[in-house]
Amino acid sequence: xxxxxxxxxxxxxxxxxxxxxxxxxxxxxxxxxxxxxxxxxxxxxxxxxxxxxxxxxxxxxxxxxxxxxxxxxxxxxxxxxxxxxxxxxxxxxxxxxxxxxxxxxxxxxxxxxxxxxxxxxxxxxxxxxxxxxxxxxxxxxxxxxxxxxxxxxxxxxxxxxxxxxxxxxxxxxxxxxxxxxxxxxxxxxxxxxxxxxxxxxxxxxxxxxxxxxxxxxxxxxxxxxx
Amino acid sequence: xxxxxxxxxxxxxxxxxxxxxxxxxxxxxxxxxxxxxxxxxxxxxxxxxxxxxxxxxxxxxxxxxxxxxxxxxxxxxxxxxxxxxxxxxxxxxxxxxxxxxxxxxxxxxxxxxxxxxxxxxxxxxxxxxxxxxxxxxxxxxxxxxxxxxxxxxxxxxxxxxxxxxxxxxxxxxxxxxxxxxxxxxxxxxxxxxxxxxxxxxxxxxxxxxxxxxxxxxxxxxxxxxxxxxxxxxxxxxxxxxxxxxxxxxxxxxxxxxxxxxxxxxxxxxxxxxxxxxxxxxxxxxxxxxxxxxxxxxxxxxxxxxxxxxxxxxxxxxxxxxxxxxxxxxxxxxxxxxxxxxxxxxxxxxxxxxxxxxxxxxxxxxxxxxxxxxxxxxxxxxxxxxxxxxxxxxxxxxxxxxxxxxxxxxxxxxxxxxxxxxxxxxxxxxxxxxxxxxxxxxxxxxxxxxxxxxxxxxxxxxxxxxxxxxxxxxxxxxxxxxxxxxxxxxxxxxxxxxxxxxxxxxxxxxxxxxxxxxxxxxxxxxxxxxxxxxxxxxxxxxxxxxxxxxxxxxxxxxxxx
Numbered sequence: 001x002x003x004x005x006x007x008x009x010x011x012x013x014x015x016x017x018x019x020x021x022x023x024x025x026x027x028x029x030x031x032x033x034x035x036x037x038x039x040x041x042x043x044x045x046x047x048x049x050x051x052x053x054x055x056x057x058x059x060x061x062x063x064x065x066x067x068x069x070x071x072x073x074x075x076x077x078x079x080x081x082x083x084x085x086x087x088x089x090x091x092x093x094x095x096x097x098x099x100x101x102x103x104x105x106x107x108x109x110x111x112x113x114x115x116x117x118x119x120x121x122x123x124x125x126x127x128x129x130x131x132x133x134x135x136x137x138x139x140x141x142x143x144x145x146x147x148x149x150x151x152x153x154x155x156x157x158x159x160x161x162x163x164x165x166x167x168x169x170x171x172x173x174x175x176x177x178x179x180x181x182x183x184x185x186x187x188x189x190x191x192x193x194x195x196x197x198x199x200x201x202x203x204x205x206x207x208x209x210x211x212x213x214x215x216x217x218x219x220x221x222x223x224x225x226x
Numbered sequence: 227x228x229x230x231x232x233x234x235x236x237x238x239x240x241x242x243x244x245x246x247x248x249x250x251x252x253x254x255x256x257x258x259x260x261x262x263x264x265x266x267x268x269x270x271x272x273x274x275x276x277x278x279x280x281x282x283x284x285x286x287x288x289x290x291x292x293x294x295x296x297x298x299x300x301x302x303x304x305x306x307x308x309x310x311x312x313x314x315x316x317x318x319x320x321x322x323x324x325x326x327x328x329x330x331x332x333x334x335x336x337x338x339x340x341x342x343x344x345x346x347x348x349x350x351x352x353x354x355x356x357x358x359x360x361x362x363x364x365x366x367x368x369x370x371x372x373x374x375x376x377x378x379x380x381x382x383x384x385x386x387x388x389x390x391x392x393x394x395x396x397x398x399x400x401x402x403x404x405x406x407x408x409x410x411x412x413x414x415x416x417x418x419x420x421x422x423x424x425x426x427x428x429x430x431x432x433x434x435x436x437x438x439x440x441x442x443x444x445x446x447x448x449x450x451x452x453x454x455x456x457x458x459x460x461x462x463x464x465x466x467x468x469x470x471x472x473x474x475x476x477x478x479x480x481x482x483x484x485x486x487x488x489x490x491x492x493x494x495x496x497x498x499x500x501x502x503x504x505x506x507x508x509x510x511x512x513x514x515x516x517x518x519x520x521x522x523x524x525x526x527x528x529x530x531x532x533x534x535x536x537x538x539x540x541x542x543x544x545x546x547x548x549x550x551x552x553x554x555x556x557x558x559x560x561x562x563x564x565x566x567x568x569x570x571x572x573x574x575x576x577x578x579x580x581x582x583x584x585x586x587x588x589x590x591x592x593x594x595x596x597x598x599x600x601x602x603x604x605x606x607x608x609x610x611x612x613x614x615x616x617x618x619x620x621x622x623x624x625x626x627x628x629x630x631x632x633x634x635x636x637x638x639x640x641x642x643x644x645x646x647x648x649x650x651x652x653x654x655x656x657x658x659x660x661x662x663x664x665x666x667x668x669x670x671x672x673x674x675x676x677x678x679x680x681x682x683x684x685x686x687x688x689x690x691x692x693x694x695x696x697x698x699x700x701x702x703x704x705x706x707x708x709x710x711x712x713x714x715x716x717x718x719x720x721x722x723x724x725x726x727x728x729x730x731x732x733x734x735x736x737x738x739x740x741x742x743x744x745x746x747x748x749x750x751x752x753x754x755x756x757x758x759x760x761x762x763x764x765x766x767x768x769x770x771x772x773x774x775x776x777x778x779x780x781x782x783x784x785x786x
Contacts, residue, residue: 011541013538014540024548103542104543105544
């Protein structure tokens with residue numbers, strides 16, 4: 001089954017070129033050049049992943065990102081020309097899973113997309129405990145008691161990564177490699193922002209985290225199962 | 227305890243003594259620096275002199291006047307008393323010695339009563355003893371009559387009708403010495419002959435008055451000096467304080483605080499100065515603001531251009547990569563074209579990235595991401611990374627790291643970029659000779675030096691080595707894709723760290739770059755743990771680092 005990718009970019013040449021690259025890699029691409037129609041296009045096409053330019057006419061990428069996140073956990077990769085702190089962090093905070101800086105090469109783009117589309121590589125039927133949560137890996141579901149907590153695939157993967165080795169302290173670099181698929185030194189803000197988003201969903205008190213705890217100067221670890 | 231505290235007073239005393247010794251230089255310093263101090267000292271000195279002269283003159287005049295009036299009074303008094311005594315004597319009967327004595331005694335007593343003084347003396351002019359004439363009479367205590375000089379007595383003797391006087395010192399009842407006047411005149415005792423009559427008057431009252439007046443004069447004089455000093459201080463203050471404020475404000479303006487202004491009151495010269503100063507400051511501020519805005523617009527433009535270029539560049543990059551991936555399917559010409567396109571797009575991308583980085587420095591929008599990093603390990607990483615490139619150029623890169631292992635706060639990404647850049651330059655210009663990377667540290671700083679034994683640079687080239695887009699030798703074939711911005715970026719990164727990036731180079735001997743970073747942010751290292759100019763490092767023994775004969779090398783190049 002081919003994955004369907006929605007490319008939201010006002011630059012039609014770039015969108016077409018991305019289309020060519022992705023088609024040769026066996027993806028199916030759909031395009032949207034207008035930010036204002038991006039959410040409608042998403043609803044109509046139901047893509048498996050969204051490539052989203054941050055600077056768009058009509059509605060900016062961050063706003064689109066927020067709206068898409070409100071109705072779906074679909075993987076979102078931002079395309080940005082600016083690496084300045086504020087832009088990237090704003091994009092990540094609005095729910096983008098990853099970002100890629102222009103200009104990028106085709107291999108980089110495809111590698112990013114594949115990482116986000118790969119199926120969770122955990123044994124089926126396994127059920128993990130983390131804090132007062134139950135993580136049903138096979139069903140892709142997290143529950144507190146009987147209440148399911150909706151997570152995006154990335155947040156789920158992050159939680160599973162931590163929960164599967166409850167004794168291990170994960171450095172940001174380890175998480176970048178395991179969850180985001182970066183094999184070289186990448187932006188640790190990805191981890192920081194997504195841990196914050198995950199905590200906002202799973203913690204009873206995000207200011208006093210019990211599920212994903214910070215190990216100062218090292219990284220993160222799973223809270224003790226209760 | 228006491229042993230611990232005992233030296234303290236001694237130390238303090240010594241310190242004070244030392245402070246005393248510095249007084250002259252401190253006063254001299256104030257004299258040279260402070261207009262107010264200098265003017266005040268001059269004013270006080272000159273007015274003190276003037277007041278002193280006036281007081282002395284007044285004291286002398288008053289003293290003179292007091293003495294003269296008292297003397298005139300005394301002379302009048304003495305004349306009246308003498309005249310009365312003469313009349314008494316003239317009317318008295320002549321008789322024997324005892325009678326004369328009685329008369330004279332009574333006259334003496336009445337003299338004492340009639341004059342203000344009870345100090346009366348009579349001496350017989352004719353000193354030959356006489357049966358009828360009593361010799362000398364002295365009324366009143368003390369030895370005041372002994373002070374009557376012969377000169378006065380001669381004068382009194384020589385003229386029968388004239389009064390003479392002289393100043394004497396009297397001792398009053400309490401034993402105090404007071405000034406006095408002795409007045410002398412002849413007195414004729416019928417049948418006995420002429421007598422010298424002396425009456426002494428004390429001037430204690432006049433002296434007291436004089437003392438009081440002089441005391442008052444001193445007090446008034448000192449008070450005047452104090453008042454003048456106070457007035458000059460206030461007057462000077464009203465002038466020097468605005469001047470001081472103007473100086474302070476100018477200094478602040480010069481230091482870059484463009485919004486400082488002087489408070490202007492009134493219409494006087496000081497106010498004019500203030501207004502002119504403020505007008506000048508306004509003008510400077512406006513111009514600087516204009517320049518800053520222009521510069522900002524330009525920087526933003528560069529930044530925007532760089533960003534705007536990125537989207538089409540991404541498309542080109544993707545296209546070039548796709549073409550490059552399919553180049554086997556093309557004919558040879560197209561294959562080569564695709565390869566060139568691919569390589570040059572990458573170069574273009576590097577250039578754009580560097581340009582963007584430079585524009586960030588210009589805009590001052592770069593922020594360091596500091597983390598504790600071992601410079602020695604970082605250098606080791608870079609050397610390992612570039613090992614292959616160095617081998618391709620035939621250079622052997624050696625790492626000498628006697629220090630610099632302990633972690634220091636730095637932005638490792640940027641420092642790695644600096645070291646990579648320096649090493650890349652050394653490999654490119656190293657002529658295949660060994661390259662030595664040295665890392666060392668001291669108390670305040672860590673440093674890494676990159677030394678090559680290549681051609682080196684001329685002194686005028688060394689000055690330009692950090693300029694943007696400057697190349698050491700434009701005709702030289704470049705083997706490593708540099709943008710010409712590498713050292714400019716390295717210098718920018720170094721400055722962000724508060725460090726220094728120095729260069730030493732000599733034609734034929736090679737080039738040495740030394741990057742020095744402070745251990746603590748903000749403390750700019752005064753010196754580097756590594757010296758910039760080479761010392762004997764033992765590598766010359768290898769015979770690989772013998773100086774290049776520059777002339778023949780250049781000639782060889784020209785002939786080809």
